[in-house]
Amino acid sequence: MINLVWLIPLFPLLGFLINGLGRNMLSKTLVSFVGCFSVLASFAVSVGIFLELNSSETKSFIVPIFDWISAGAVKIPFSFLIDPLSALMLLIVTGIGFLIHVYSTGYMNHDAGFGKFFSYLNLFIFFMLLLVLGSNYVVLFIGWEGVGLCSYLLIGFWFSNAAYASAAKKAFIMNRIGDLGFLIAVFLIFTTFNSVEFANVFPQAANMVSGDSTLILITALLFVGAIGKSAQIPLFTWLPDAMAGPTPVSALIHAATMVTAGIYMIARSNILFTLAPETLAVVSIIGLATLLMAAAIAVSQTDIKKVLAYSTVSQLGYMFLGLGVGAYTGAFFHVITHAFFKALLFLGAGSVIHAMSNEQDMRNMGGLRKKLPITFLTMMIGTIAISGIPPFSGFFSKDEILAHVYDHNKVFWMIAVIGAMFTSFYMFRMMYLTFNGSFRGTTDQEHHLHESPASMTIPLIVLAVLSALGGVIGIPAVLGGGHWLENFLAPVFEVSKSKTSALTLDHTTEYVLMALSVTAALLSMLYAYVRYVRQGHIPADDRTERGLLARLSYHKFYIDEVYNSLITRPLDSLSGFFYKTVDKAGIDGIVNGFGKGAVEASKSFRLLQTGMVGFYIFMMVAGILALLFYSMYKI
Amino acid sequence: MENVTQAIQGVPLNHYILLCTIIFSIGVIGVLIRRNAIVIFMSIELMLNAVNLLLTAFSVQHNDPSGQVFVFFIMALAAAEVAVGLAIIVMIFRNTNSTDVNILNKLKW
Numbered sequence: 001m002i003n004l005v006w007l008i009p010l011f012p013l014l015g016f017l018i019n020g021l022g023r024n025m026l027s028k029t030l031v032s033f034v035g036c037f038s039v040l041a042s043f044a045v046s047v048g049i050f051l052e053l054n055s056s057e058t059k060s061f062i063v064p065i066f067d068w069i070s071a072g073a074v075k076i077p078f079s080f081l082i083d084p085l086s087a088l089m090l091l092i093v094t095g096i097g098f099l100i101h102v103y104s105t106g107y108m109n110h111d112a113g114f115g116k117f118f119s120y121l122n123l124f125i126f127f128m129l130l131l132v133l134g135s136n137y138v139v140l141f142i143g144w145e146g147v148g149l150c151s152y153l154l155i156g157f158w159f160s161n162a163a164y165a166s167a168a169k170k171a172f173i174m175n176r177i178g179d180l181g182f183l184i185a186v187f188l189i190f191t192t193f194n195s196v197e198f199a200n201v202f203p204q205a206a207n208m209v210s211g212d213s214t215l216i217l218i219t220a221l222l223f224v225g226a227i228g229k230s231a232q233i234p235l236f237t238w239l240p241d242a243m244a245g246p247t248p249v250s251a252l253i254h255a256a257t258m259v260t261a262g263i264y265m266i267a268r269s270n271i272l273f274t275l276a277p278e279t280l281a282v283v284s285i286i287g288l289a290t291l292l293m294a295a296a297i298a299v300s301q302t303d304i305k306k307v308l309a310y311s312t313v314s315q316l317g318y319m320f321l322g323l324g325v326g327a328y329t330g331a332f333f334h335v336i337t338h339a340f341f342k343a344l345l346f347l348g349a350g351s352v353i354h355a356m357s358n359e360q361d362m363r364n365m366g367g368l369r370k371k372l373p374i375t376f377l378t379m380m381i382g383t384i385a386i387s388g389i390p391p392f393s394g395f396f397s398k399d400e401i402l403a404h405v406y407d408h409n410k411v412f413w414m415i416a417v418i419g420a421m422f423t424s425f426y427m428f429r430m431m432y433l434t435f436n437g438s439f440r441g442t443t444d445q446e447h448h449l450h451e452s453p454a455s456m457t458i459p460l461i462v463l464a465v466l467s468a469l470g471g472v473i474g475i476p477a478v479l480g481g482g483h484w485l486e487n488f489l490a491p492v493f494e495v496s497k498s499k500t501s502a503l504t505l506d507h508t509t510e511y512v513l514m515a516l517s518v519t520a521a522l523l524s525m526l527y528a529y530v531r532y533v534r535q536g537h538i539p540a541d542d543r544t545e546r547g548l549l550a551r552l553s554y555h556k557f558y559i560d561e562v563y564n565s566l567i568t569r570p571l572d573s574l575s576g577f578f579y580k581t582v583d584k585a586g587i588d589g590i591v592n593g594f595g596k597g598a599v600e601a602s603k604s605f606r607l608l609q610t611g612m613v614g615f616y617i618f619m620m621v622a623g624i625l626a627l628l629f630y631s632m633y634k635i
Numbered sequence: 636m637e638n639v640t641q642a643i644q645g646v647p648l649n650h651y652i653l654l655c656t657i658i659f660s661i662g663v664i665g666v667l668i669r670r671n672a673i674v675i676f677m678s679i680e681l682m683l684n685a686v687n688l689l690l691t692a693f694s695v696q697h698n699d700p701s702g703q704v705f706v707f708f709i710m711a712l713a714a715a716e717v718a719v720g721l722a723i724i725v726m727i728f729r730n731t732n733s734t735d736v737n738i739l740n741k742l743k744w
Contacts, residue, residue, distance in 0.1 A: 609742075609743050610740065610743055611739075611740035611741060611742050611743030612737060612740050613736045613737070613739055613740075614667065614668075614670070614736065614737060617666055617667060618667050621663060621666075621667065
């Protein structure tokens with residue numbers, strides 16, 4: 001089965017080719033069939049590989065596909081790596097990818113670009129699978145760039161809207177900054193270890209001293225790549241703007257899979273990071289800052305997708321915090337559970353938007369519980385899961401990260417719990433504003449309200465079940481579980497584990513920590529209930545004056561404005577200077593000057609050409625005489 | 636006859652050079668100032684022959700016959716040139732009804 005791994009990316013690629021070439025010829029049914037079943041086929045193969053890996057003794061297989069780059073000492077094969085980490089990611093990408101494809105058949109049904117949409121989605125799945133499967137940094141980088149491209153294409157899917165098109169450009173350009181860091185890191189890895197193959201790099205790295213300056217540089221640059229892809233401070237502003245894309249795209253790319261590529265990459269390179277504690281400190285601080293800032297922004301947003309977008313940024317911050325304190329398993333556990341509940345929440349939000357005739361502002365929603373019962377129930381499960389309330393999946397993963405953070409640094413833990421309170425508050429706020437109270441939209445919208453078709457609700461239900469029960473894969477020992485996930489992933493992280501101290505918390509402390517974070521989440525849920533259900537508070541109009549903190553949060557801490565004035569405008573005026581002064585006046589001036597000079601000079605010189613034969617002969621004789629005198633006297 | 640040969644050999648080289656220069660200059664000036672194509676043509680011949688004379692004189696002076704051989708070549712060449720040149724002049728005359736070279740001033744800016 002493992003030798004058939006090449007089939008996994010092949011199916012979506014074929015789907016992309018069929019749907020891409022036949023987008024105007026194939027019927028919608030056929031496009032949906034090809035789009036969904038190509039991913040389903042990959043999922044089936046992934047499940048087979050997962051089962052085989054789970055029962056096999058060896059936990060790491062390298063499947064060479066072909067020799068790709070072979071130039072002298074540089075040998076980079078195109079090969080796939082199957083180990084617990086990639087096997088799990090395969091399941092997430094293809095499994096959730098399939099659900100979202102099914103959902104899209106309903107959500108995009110009325111869209112003119114139906115075939116195009118499905119071909120892009122399949123292409124995305126293809127690149128994401130390359131990213132996950134690559135057995136060296138170069139193949140990973142192809143996937144890394146490919147998903148960035150698909151993200152751009154899909155954010156700008158409705159590109160005739162200028163704002164959407166520029167959101168796509170923003171995402172692409174901000175990712176590019178990160179990608180440069182990643183690329184330089186790959187070069188550095190090659191010069192240091194003479195290979196980019198994981199199987200060669202990591203054992204060599206494991207023999208290096210902790211805190212080696214090269215390792216710190218490599219990991220810092222890799223982290224720059226992760227910052228861009230996974231939307232952390234300072235490059236996170238593209239993700240909220242990326243909500244311009246269709247909602248299934250937000251669920252698939254900007255919540256469940258692509259944005260977790262940074263975490264996957266760091267978890268994959270865990271040994272490098274473990275040996276660079278300085279980088280890990282930076283990772284944890286950036287994760288912490290991001291989770292708090294994004295959560296603080298999310299509490300006042302009124303666009304349902306923006307709330308979820310900032311929530312995603314914030315949850316990604318948790319994952320980076322987990323990586324930063326060495327909780328690789330915890331961070332990856334959170335990747336999995338987050339993929340479940342955030343995909344669910346986005347798809348639920350999509351269902352709401354679909355029902356509301358493309359209205360995204362929660363101020364115009366309210367009271368949708370009766371009209372959209374399935375959406376409400378499933379989103380509620382997602383909300384409880386993300387808030388970290390047991391026994392839903394988010395509780396286990398978030399708690400594992402928090403326990404490691406507590407062990408690492410108590411202040412970090414405090415801040416992370418405050419972030420969790422924010423999480424619980426903004427999620428329940430979103431739910432109450434959307435589903436409770438009375439309807440605040442127009443009567444047209446009210447007439448049109450309807451529960452989404454089965455193609456959309458079934459993925460919601462499946463994801464809701466996963467969000468509710470997904471935690472079972474990682475129930476910690478303290479709660480009487482075996483933590484299957486940790487055991488399964490152990491081969492990937494064992495070298496790192498041997499170089500770091502294990503968790504030292506006793507069970508009592510762990511119970512207290514859990515109780516505290518759950519209480520915090522419940523308290524802020526209660527506050528949200530009182531504020532938005534009991535008091536029926538509705539977020540104020542844009543024009544209303546707000547207090548300082550509320551204004552900062554509502555306007556996203558003015559980060560975009562700060563970037564605009566600090567980076568974009570100076571860059572603009574610098575470009576303007578280069579364009580007008582250096583290029584137009586300078587370089588063009590010189591070139592045009594030569595042309596004009598030639599024209600002006602020839603205007604006077606051409607008068608010499610009189611057409612009179614006598615004159616020509618005279619000039620000729622004069623010339624010969626001049627030469628004669630010259631040779632005689634060697635002037 | 637012997638006297639004539641002796642008399643010619645008695646002429647110093649300077650005189651030949653002077654004569655040739657004069658003939659050549661007459662040719663040059665003729666080319667420059669005359670407008671009649673045939674006269675210009677004759678002036679060119681004058682220059683050619685001035686050079687021929689000079690070549691012969693130097694050939695004798697240096698006791699090297701190759702100069703005189705060269706003269707024969709030039710004479711053959713000049714004959715060919717005359718054929719072509721006269722043909723051109725005939726064509727000019729047919730087209731312009733004149734042999735004035737200043738009429739041919741169309742080739743200019």
